[in-house]
Amino acid sequence: MSESGMPQLNTEYFASQIFWLIISFIILYVVMAKYALPKIANVIETRKDIIARDVEEAENFKKESESTEQGYLQSIKEAQEKASEYLLNSRNKLNLLIEEENNDFEKASRELIQKFETELEKKKSVVLENSEQIAYDVSNDIISRVFGENPLVKDTLKDNIRSMVKR
Amino acid sequence: MAEKSGAPDPMHQFEIVELIEFKAFDLNLSFTNSSLFMVFSVALIILLTLFTFNGRGTVPTRLQSIAELSYEFVGKMVRDNVGDEGQRYFPFIFCLFMFVLFCNMLGMIPYTFTVTSHIIVTFALAIVIFFGVTVIGFVMHGINFLKFFVPSGVPKALLPLLVVIEVISYLTRPVSLSVRLFANMMAGHTMLKVFGFFVAGMFFSGNLFIAPLGVAPLLFITAFTGLEILVAFLQAYVFAILTCIYLNDAIHMH
Numbered sequence: 001m002s003e004s005g006m007p008q009l010n011t012e013y014f015a016s017q018i019f020w021l022i023i024s025f026i027i028l029y030v031v032m033a034k035y036a037l038p039k040i041a042n043v044i045e046t047r048k049d050i051i052a053r054d055v056e057e058a059e060n061f062k063k064e065s066e067s068t069e070q071g072y073l074q075s076i077k078e079a080q081e082k083a084s085e086y087l088l089n090s091r092n093k094l095n096l097l098i099e100e101e102n103n104d105f106e107k108a109s110r111e112l113i114q115k116f117e118t119e120l121e122k123k124k125s126v127v128l129e130n131s132e133q134i135a136y137d138v139s140n141d142i143i144s145r146v147f148g149e150n151p152l153v154k155d156t157l158k159d160n161i162r163s164m165v166k167r
Numbered sequence: 168m169a170e171k172s173g174a175p176d177p178m179h180q181f182e183i184v185e186l187i188e189f190k191a192f193d194l195n196l197s198f199t200n201s202s203l204f205m206v207f208s209v210a211l212i213i214l215l216t217l218f219t220f221n222g223r224g225t226v227p228t229r230l231q232s233i234a235e236l237s238y239e240f241v242g243k244m245v246r247d248n249v250g251d252e253g254q255r256y257f258p259f260i261f262c263l264f265m266f267v268l269f270c271n272m273l274g275m276i277p278y279t280f281t282v283t284s285h286i287i288v289t290f291a292l293a294i295v296i297f298f299g300v301t302v303i304g305f306v307m308h309g310i311n312f313l314k315f316f317v318p319s320g321v322p323k324a325l326l327p328l329l330v331v332i333e334v335i336s337y338l339t340r341p342v343s344l345s346v347r348l349f350a351n352m353m354a355g356h357t358m359l360k361v362f363g364f365f366v367a368g369m370f371f372s373g374n375l376f377i378a379p380l381g382v383a384p385l386l387f388i389t390a391f392t393g394l395e396i397l398v399a400f401l402q403a404y405v406f407a408i409l410t411c412i413y414l415n416d417a418i419h420m421h
Contacts, residue, residue, distance in 0.1 A: 013183040015194040020202035028209045033258035036216035040238045
């Protein structure tokens with residue numbers, strides 16, 4: 001039980017408290033200033049450096065991956081362009097080829113048709129000529145058999161047959 | 168409040184008890200319970216800041232984190248309030264903050280002794296700060312430091328009065344600094360003790376109506392303990408930041 005009510009006002013231990021405060025505080029100060037604080041500062045500094053380095057490294061990797069992606073996209077784009085170019089080229093070539101073939105075919109067929117037509121025409125005229133002769137011969141034969149040889153009849157017959165055949 | 172002999176005394180917790188007797192130069196320098204907790208605080212701070220650092224891993228351990236956070240907390244406090252010239256005094260401010268904080272916090276554990284609840288301890292710290300800051304002021308500015316007490320831009324007639332007021336306010340700094348910390352710690356601990364007595368007294372009163380009501384002071388004391396832990400931190404912070412502000416006054420003169 002204290003007599004004063006407030007032990008804080010009891011001067012008996014003031015000297016002791018100040019004495020031990022000085023001792024403990026000086027020990028604390030020396031240890032902190034000499035060892036602990038430089039060490040903490042060093043640790044924090046080192047960590048900051050490590051983190052900064054790691055961040056930088058990550059940044060570099062990111063850039064690298066971005067450029068790789070860019071290159072990848074670029075090459076895909078180039079490949080696509082090349083492919084469409086090839087496609088277009090070959091289509092053109094094919095079209096050209098088809099057209100050429102077509103033309104050749106048309107030309108050949110036209111020539112063939114021409115040839116056949118002239119041949120036909122020739123054959124037709126030959127046939128006509130022959131048929132005129134045949135008709136004349138047959139009619140002449142019939143007439144001569146019926147009416148006997150008669151040069152006058154022969155001439156008119158010839159004219160008649162010719163006009164008939166022509167028609 | 169004493170109704171019978173041996174009644175609980177809330178001030179009993181502040182009593183100094185001699186542990187190891189030691190006398191020198193006619194002074195009683197005995198190692199007391201107060202000394203024990205000072206040494207204990209210092210030992211804990213040294214343990215925390217020196218022996219929690221195992222290796223230099225990028226990821227700190229928990230205790231290491233506490234040490235680093237304290238370091239950066241005080242470092243920021245000094246930088247913000249004093250600036251680059253204050254870096255020289257950073258170790259002192261750090262020790263001051265940690266010492267007061269640990270003394271306050273250890274005092275929150277039941278049956279411990281609160282070093283900072285004694286005016287002589289806080290006053291000793293404050294007077295050292297006061298003289299230190301004043302010496303720094305005179306060393307940095309010479310006799311010009313006296314201009315610190317002359318406010319600028321006031322009528323000449325008022326000047327003598329204002330200088331007196333400034334000097335008084337300057338001289339009362341150690342008193343306000345030490346009394347603030349001491350009174351906060353003492354008042355809080357006394358309050359806790361008084362309400363602790365209420366709880367015990369009501370629970371063991373033998374009265375069926377009063378005993379359950381003891382829950383009320385128990386709830387209060389629970390919440391108040393949380394508040395006291397906040398105050399323990401806050402007062403250490405205030406003590407350190409006021410030291411920074413005084414230091415800044417001495418270095419930059421407003």
